[in-house]
Amino acid sequence: MPVKIRLQRRGRKKQPFYHIVVADARAPRDGRFIEKIGIYNPMTKPATIDLNRDKAYDWLMKGAQPTETARAILRFKGVMYRKHLMRGVAKGALTEEQAMETYQKWIDAKEAKVAERFEQSKQERLAFLAAVNGTPKPIKEKAVEVSAESAPQKTDADKTLAEIAEEAQAAEDAANAPVAPAPKAEAPAEEAKAEAPAEEAKAEAPAEEAKAEAPAEEAPAAEEE
Numbered sequence: 001m002p003v004k005i006r007l008q009r010r011g012r013k014k015q016p017f018y019h020i021v022v023a024d025a026r027a028p029r030d031g032r033f034i035e036k037i038g039i040y041n042p043m044t045k046p047a048t049i050d051l052n053r054d055k056a057y058d059w060l061m062k063g064a065q066p067t068e069t070a071r072a073i074l075r076f077k078g079v080m081y082r083k084h085l086m087r088g089v090a091k092g093a094l095t096e097e098q099a100m101e102t103y104q105k106w107i108d109a110k111e112a113k114v115a116e117r118f119e120q121s122k123q124e125r126l127a128f129l130a131a132v133n134g135t136p137k138p139i140k141e142k143a144v145e146v147s148a149e150s151a152p153q154k155t156d157a158d159k160t161l162a163e164i165a166e167e168a169q170a171a172e173d174a175a176n177a178p179v180a181p182a183p184k185a186e187a188p189a190e191e192a193k194a195e196a197p198a199e200e201a202k203a204e205a206p207a208e209e210a211k212a213e214a215p216a217e218e219a220p221a222a223e224e225e
Contacts, residue, residue: 005066017041
């Protein structure tokens, strides 16, 4: 039975992702498969590939034939490189420990490069969003002094029922308050009049005394004649 390593499409319209499967070559593309060994998502930047390298290598050594796209994925993940090293071990060019050590160094370097590409893509995305949205300017708050004249006055519509009731009660209390008698303005005038005759009497008294003394002085002059 011919076995192939190929992609099986999943996802929605215009948003595909793929399963990497081992299936019978006679089965439909999206039909039954023997084993799933990974996923491939070309919609991310860079593309996301999650592959079980050990299972892929085992099926490859058993004679499974990858399709062109699947072969490129296996080459990118190092499965084909591992196969190449194992051929060297079979020929005696190097030991298996040396082959696995070389293979692990290659995998580490590859994973570091992929992680760097993901980080670079993330920074480019952030820079693009910053260029599109822009950096908002800080808002300066202005202190506004509100004076009593500029303060909004309450209208009748803004007043509450409690305030209207208080104003009505205050007006009613002011209307019912007793009126205090006004002070008499004529009292000082009457006192002034009462003091005026007394002063006039005092002024007339010396004048009468002067008249009474005057005839007494004239009397001796008449006797001399």
